[in-house]
Amino acid sequence: MATRDTGTEQLIKDTAKRIFFSEGKLHATTQDIADAAGVNRTLLNYYFRSRDILFEQVVLEARAEMSAIMDSIFTAELEFKDKIQQMINIFMEQAMQFPYREMYVVMEFNRTEKIVPEEKKNKIRQFLKEINAEMEKGKIKKMDPRQFLMNLFALMAYPLITNCLNKSLYNINDAEYLKLMKERKQLIFEMIYQ
Amino acid sequence: MATRDTGTEQLIKDTAKRIFFSEGKLHATTQDIADAAGVNRTLLNYYFRSRDILFEQVVLEARAEMSAIMDSIFTAELEFKDKIQQMINIFMEQAMQFPYREMYVVMEFNRTEKIVPEEKKNKIRQFLKEINAEMEKGKIKKMDPRQFLMNLFALMAYPLITNCLNKSLYNINDAEYLKLMKERKQLIFEMIYQ
DNA sequence: TTTGTGTTTAACAAAAATGTTAAACATAAT
DNA sequence: ATTATGTTTAACATTTTTGTTAAACACAAA
Incomplete structure (x- = not known):
């Protein structure tokens, strides 16, 4: 089985981008992002391994x-x-x-x-x-x-x-x-x- | 005895301002500021009680x-x-x-x-x-x-x-x-x- | 010199944020 | 229906950051 793609990974990135780039909340935590995305915080680690990697990826894409x-x-x-x-x-x-x-x-x-x-x-x-x-x-x-x-x-x-x-x-x-x-x-x- | 004024309180504020406003380090911690000022971190609490109060005061003055x-x-x-x-x-x-x-x-x-x-x-x-x-x-x-x-x-x-x-x-x-x-x-x- | 008081320090405590694990869950393939 | 595997969750562990306390220190006044 390849991947089921529930859209969660994209949802997390999009939410992070919204919080950082649209709402300007520079000090948002992983919990803040998880809450805003309506997902369990652990999923940020599941998809991105660490907070730093997620944030880096978001900036890279930006x-x-x-x-x-x-x-x-x-x-x-x-x-x-x-x-x-x-x-x-x-x-x-x-x-x-x-x-x-x-x-x-x-x-x-x-x-x-x-x-x-x-x-x-x-x-x-x-x-x-x-x-x-x-x-x-x-x-x-x-x-x-x-x-x-x-x-x-x-x-x-x-x-x-x-x-x-x-x-x-x-x-x-x-x-x-x-x-x-x-x-x-x-x-x-x-x-x-x- | 009123106050001995060692200049530490001012030094801390000035250092915080330098880090935030000149160097643009938005995510600086109290430890970062203490280190940059060359003082013990506890002094930030002694003079300002809490991180939030210090930061608020710095913004207020700005x-x-x-x-x-x-x-x-x-x-x-x-x-x-x-x-x-x-x-x-x-x-x-x-x-x-x-x-x-x-x-x-x-x-x-x-x-x-x-x-x-x-x-x-x-x-x-x-x-x-x-x-x-x-x-x-x-x-x-x-x-x-x-x-x-x-x-x-x-x-x-x-x-x-x-x-x-x-x-x-x-x-x-x-x-x-x-x-x-x-x-x-x-x-x-x-x-x-x- | 001693004393009193403001200042500084280090050790400790608490809180906040992040990371890990194992089990539960869901779904496609068999 | 069963199995295998990707996904999600909750409980726990670790790390980072912040706050507290008591003792050490420094210096002016007595």
Whole structure:
């Protein structure tokens, strides 16, 4: 008999991702995750052997998902302008679903000092060149292309991380926040691509 | 005899702040902090009774420090343009020293759902009006003033949080990163205040 | 010097979180 | 229906982290 696949393994991973990346509960324990998934805590050990392995796998998959999205846009056969527009659309939709995913990955990166594969760096270098070309053409404001990328990601990611605080500070509800975030797509494009 | 003040209490708090806000070690234990401070772990209990109380106090002080800076700028007797410039200068200097402080406070806010005092909200409302006025004058691009503030803070805070990752992705060292961050001050101003 | 009090330490205790095991359970194949 | 094997559970064990206590220490005042 191969495997019965009750879906439990996937359920556990999905629940962990929800708790970490959507709800932002950085200090969740294995018990927290088991409870949220509605399964016995022992099952985390059965499927993943240890807490560390589960968490590592979750981060690994998160990185892979994010990389896949970035790569598909970086290397797409599109005008630069359209790439940016698509990037904003896809990234913001993802960020609305998993506001803390990037932060979690960044923190894990700080903690473990993982190495970035040369292949990925090359793709980025290539995109930095594209940015530079667009600046030469006078389409976007001239600056260090790395600053350009930092600006773009900052504008996209940050407001979602600070979701809760912003809602309190500005007295806005979920519906209005959603509206603001959708408006941001266009707004970011205009700021970046003047 | 009142108190001998060996400076230990302050040392512990400062060390905790360094570990959390500068080094970004979100999961630091009391032992980690004691070791980093070079004191016996029991002293954390002697001075603060419990881990939770220490951590809460550290966050409380962080919020107070950040609030004080914001308030002083919000209510300063300055032209709007100069306020923004000063905001960028001070915030960026702070963020370079404590890149993860804001994030930590935001995460704690998510966790505890603290209430924002009405007085603080009023100061923000006041500043939002100032932003609006500046937009009416045609000095800055028209948009929801809340978006304006989100943009500003995003551009300032985010690249410092992602410090480590950026250095890897773009192959830059500490010195160059510092230079990039200093350049950002002017760059952010130009993006915001076109 | 002695005494009193605040500070520091080490040993111990308790609590929280994680890991292991064996038995119960469920289901596909025989 | 029985068997074999993957899945789930509960009880237990271990490890990690936090909290408590009493004694040692240090230093100013008497």
